[in-house]
Amino acid sequence: MSASLAVNAAIRLTGAVLILTGMLFESAPDACAQALVVGANFVVKSLDPARTVETTSNMADHSIYDSLVTFDGEDLTTPKPSLATDWTVSPDGRTYTFRLRRNVRFAGGNPMTSVDVKWSFDRVRYLKSNPAFFLSSVEDVLAPDPFTVVLKLKSPNPALLPILSSSSLGVIDSKLVSQKGGDASPDAKDKDKAEPFLMAQSAGTGAYVLERYVPDQEIVLARNPNHWRGAPKLERVVIRNITEPAAQKLQLEKGDLDVATGLDQDQMRALRGTAGVVAKASPAATTFYILMNADPQIGGPFANSKVQQAVRYALDYDGILALAGPGAVRLAGVIPVVFPGAADPRQGARTDRDRARALLKEANLGEVKGALTYAADATIFGVQVNLLAQKIQADLAAVGITLALNGLPRATALQLYRDGKNQMSVWSWAADYPDGQNFLVYAPGRTVGKRAGWLPEASPEARELAQIAADAESERDPTKSAGLYRKLDERLSQSGPYAPLFQPAVPYAFRSNVQGVTFSSVWGVDFWTVSK
């Protein structure tokens, strides 16, 4: 080939490459301006409401399935009517009667009646899956007429109404889902085959329907034009799995994301003050805490009450709050301040390292050493757990407690925690429903108490606290109930195998042209209220 021909060919090839490159960097056509694009770090095991309690699933299901009651935005204190217009409670607190809203249809067209509510609740009870515990206090569900539902309880449960707001208890079109293999009989756990259908399509009365779910990629919701509250403002909601918080931040700044829900404190700091972006934090019904094992075989020196007290005085709470980020609130006890009955944060242990050293001296155990176990790969509501663990290690080292950091993958760390084998660990406990009852788990003999090796028979005080928890659980008078919770919480702030740290705030951000964005720590973004 002659040199001129070669040069000619090279020029043509270069030109073609440049044209192609230019085409590549042109914008793709905007097919749907009315789609809200939401970035999330997916936690989805199922979209079948009767099988899931995960965060991203809840966010989608909350818009697809309506529950009997709900809450407005970020206010988790007062249950509001949803599919139930009103309700009564029997004097003994064991019978709840709900009147259903009339003229509500499922997205597929079938009318919603009490049969669907009973079927949906029975399915949750008998599938024995993740959300089964929500209805563990329910003895029976009755549908005496098409617009009345009666729940019979085994014993009074003042938290039932907040529980019923969960999207896991969303009402499903029983006729449709039965045809697709759904089963609500006592043998449901063996017979029900409806999950594949509910992962691809939905059967609710909600403002949106499930258009498409691609695991690990996206959940696409489409407007339900026949929704009983009226058609929602958005035509489509696309929830995209973007695991990297920095990538979410970039896309939000560029306008390719409308709402970002998986941000860290680093991204939030950068986003505050960014033009066109609103950065917010919503109180999370969650407690971050240190667990010290009260079983001397496992906890070693940390089973000693003076050492436990010393730990509480050694911590630099201001520094820990700084790590937790704006919106985080110091906790005195284990109940988040969003719930009635939480101890006043001002009553919590203060940083007093001299007192911590004095307590260690009184304990007379010599050098106090141990291992702090934590999920090294976890970031919870923007809080990087490994940084928190390092801070705790440094704080305790300042008073002479030597901690080795035992960071493990989440699954392994969680196993040790649930088996009650942590000598010392840092964890969080999130409310599954908006009620302080969630946090009775810290009482001696209850879920977290057992993991901390703390049983009622350990001491008279433990027995007393267990009784206070039992009384709080069944007390129906709101004032007396709050009093009992406060009594328990104040006692847990001063003694016991925990060092309560803070209630985090969920960081989220959205474009300033998007209105109505709220973030509830129970179900995430409520797409019904959002418009752009």
Place this chain on the structure above:
Amino acid sequence: MLVGITLLTFVLSHAVPADPVTASLGEQAAADPAVVAAFRHEWGLDRSLPAQYGIYLWNLVHGNFGVSISTRQPVWLDLRQTLPATIELAVVAMSLSVLIGIPLGVLSAVKRDSVLDQLTRVVSLVGTSMPIFWLGLVVLVVFYARLGWAPPPGRLSATLAAPPMITGFLLVDSLLAGRPAVALDALRHLVLPAAVLSTYNLGILARLMRGSTLDVLGEDYVRTARAKGLAEGAVTLRHAARNALIPVITVIGLSFGRLLSGAVIIESVFAWPGLGLYAFRTATSLDFPAIMGVGIVVATVYVLANLLVDVAYALVDPRIQVGR
């Protein structure tokens, strides 16, 4: 091979000191013995380990990879959705590495100690030593956020619907569906992650090709070719480079297999729903059926890649004959 890979994966995944119950059930559910029992029964975890393995192997030989605990889909469907995404990314990345790295290595060897040679060695060093996670984020910030030249992370723009899945390769499926705009959008999304993923292998290949070419250029037959009056270009391309390629082909084969399982970081940064991310998530969720499926697929890809390497040897070096 099947028994070996599945047994090894089975043993290793069950050796982890954690229970799938812990990874799959919430706090309250895990505290309910009835729920735990139902979960174990549903996923066959209440059987003995040999029985679990035997059942899995029996299903496998009948083409059933089982159902993923975390996606609730058949594992083969998960793999069908994720593997093409990673192959698409890996093929483009490897193509970039080969098409740029090898010529760069040859030129660098031919123009030894020149400015080009120095530049190649710097590029090689940077490519192999740059943390790929950091590079990915920097590239996103520069080309996407600041310059606006590149699209956001993901395989496709959020406002476009994906074409019907036929091969799983978005580029191919879009064209088959008669939607060239979607194909172009998919190609745009592929450029940055593939470029970042190619940097490590590009550095390796450039360096290796340079060294291999330098060795070959000193051989007697090359001196003979020059003595026979062949043009320098012909000596380099027809004699030196071709022979210098042989050890490089081995590295290409091994690198491709590594690309598939090592793409998890790039897939995380660029929200690329590929096998790497799937493997990471299912491993941390103790999703045994999915873990086994990924193990089989990755091992198979390694074997196929090495087979292709063997075939490539025969093409490059006529002295090597496959099958003899």
